[in-house]
Amino acid sequence: MAIFLLIIILILCLIIFVQYKTNKMRSKNLKQIQRKLHDITSNSTNEKVLLFTDDKELIALVNELNQLLDVNLNALANYKKSEQSIKKMISNISHDLKTPLTVVLGYIEMIQLDSEMNEEERSLILSKVHKKTIEVIDLIHKFFDLAKLEAEDKHISMTRVHMNEICRKNILDYYDVLTAKGFTVHIEIPDSPIYALGNLEVLDRILNNLISNAIQHGKDGRTIGLSLRNEEELVYVDIWDRGKGINELYKDRVFERMYTLEDSRNKFYQGSGLGLTITKRLVEKLGGSIQLSSIPYEKTVFSFTLKRMTY
Numbered sequence: 533m534a535i536f537l538l539i540i541i542l543i544l545c546l547i548i549f550v551q552y553k554t555n556k557m558r559s560k561n562l563k564q565i566q567r568k569l570h571d572i573t574s575n576s577t578n579e580k581v582l583l584f585t586d587d588k589e590l591i592a593l594v595n596e597l598n599q600l601l602d603v604n605l606n607a608l609a610n611y612k613k614s615e616q617s618i619k620k621m622i623s624n625i626s627h628d629l630k631t632p633l634t635v636v637l638g639y640i641e642m643i644q645l646d647s648e649m650n651e652e653e654r655s656l657i658l659s660k661v662h663k664k665t666i667e668v669i670d671l672i673h674k675f676f677d678l679a680k681l682e683a684e685d686k687h688i689s690m691t692r693v694h695m696n697e698i699c700r701k702n703i704l705d706y707y708d709v710l711t712a713k714g715f716t717v718h719i720e721i722p723d724s725p726i727y728a729l730g731n732l733e734v735l736d737r738i739l740n741n742l743i744s745n746a747i748q749h750g751k752d753g754r755t756i757g758l759s760l761r762n763e764e765e766l767v768y769v770d771i772w773d774r775g776k777g778i779n780e781l782y783k784d785r786v787f788e789r790m791y792t793l794e795d796s797r798n799k800f801y802q803g804s805g806l807g808l809t810i811t812k813r814l815v816e817k818l819g820g821s822i823q824l825s826s827i828p829y830e831k832t833v834f835s836f837t838l839k840r841m842t843y
Contacts (some may be wrong), residue, residue: 561590569597578605628671632664639664674806681813688817692841693730695760695767696721702739703758706747710756715747718757726760728767728838730818741811742771742834750775753829762840770835777828786824787812 561583568581580598583590639657643649649657700721710717746756750773759770778786787808815822815836822836 557585558587558590561585561587565590565594565597572601576608625671625675629668632667636661636664671806674810678806678810678813681810681817688731688734690729690731690818692727693732693735695726695728695769695838696723698732698735699739699758699760699769702736702743706743710747713747713751714754715751716755718755718759720757720759720761722760726762726767727841729841730820730838734814734818738811738814738836739769739771741807742836745807745811745834746771746773746775746832749773750832752776765840767838767840768835769838770833772831772833774829774831777826777830777832778824779828780826783824783826787822 565581565583568579571577572579572581580601581594583594585591639661643654643657700719703717703719707717743756743758750756753774753776755774757770757772759768759772761768761770812822815838818838820836820838822834824832824834826832
């Protein structure tokens with residue numbers, strides 16, 4: 533009996549010793565992890581926590597910590613990118629506001645300084661002031677629209693939309709203006725109804741933006757077109773022109789916030805840099821996507837897709 537008790541005591545002592553050594557090693561490893569985490573967070577490095585151990589719980593902990601560090605690193609990179617984008621946007625907005633306001637100021641000074649200016653000249657200058665003022669107001673509206681879209685505080689109700697009707701309505705709204713300017717208009721809208729998941733008001737704005745963009749920047753080609761088509765699950769709307777187009781180097785960037793093309797052929801393609809950005813955000817709000825393909829003076833196509841509805 534005494535031997536049996538002795539064996540039990542020895543086993544218990546061994547267990548206690550092993551537990552002590554295990555806890556001591558785990559405590560040492562935890563301190564190592566803590567020091568490494570402190571170094572990584574203090575110095576904002578992209579290092580990972582490395583630990584050589586057979587402890588499965590610690591291995592799982594280190595893996596989770598490294599995943600968290602990856603998430604934090606991505607968040608930091610996105611924050612820096614967003615901060616740079618905001619700085620660039622503010623700079624561009626300041627420039628875009630300053631330019632027309634400087635012109636307005638110049639016109640007003642002309643009126644003030646020339647006391648002998650006749651009524652016709654005064655009226656002409658005032659009409660130019662009015663036009664520039666409208667440009668400023670339009671830019672401010674676009675800026676706030678984009679801010680609302682990116683803040684995601686505006687709910688968009690989704691419903692079944694008759695795409696044939698809305699596409700036909702929007703292109704025909706411009707038809708008289710286009711023909712008066714000498715444009716050839718190509719409309720390819722099938723007779724059979726095509727339905728998509730969307731929002732009438734938002735789609736009106738998307739189509740209006742893209743058609744206006746094609747008119748403004750495709751005027752050299754004097755041709756504009758709209759086509760509607762569908763596949764099994766998607767609906768495609770193409771707005772195209774035969775104007776100056778967009779260089780291959782820039783076409784992936786025309787949807788960027790406040791980005792403008794400034795080479796000799798594409799100078800200020802997007803104007804204030806907000807119109808196409810807003811269009812892209814609106815398409816994405818509807819669960820769709822938008823793409824651009826361009827061969828200068830042959831065909832430039834803005835194509836957006838939406839989810840097709842068959843019921």
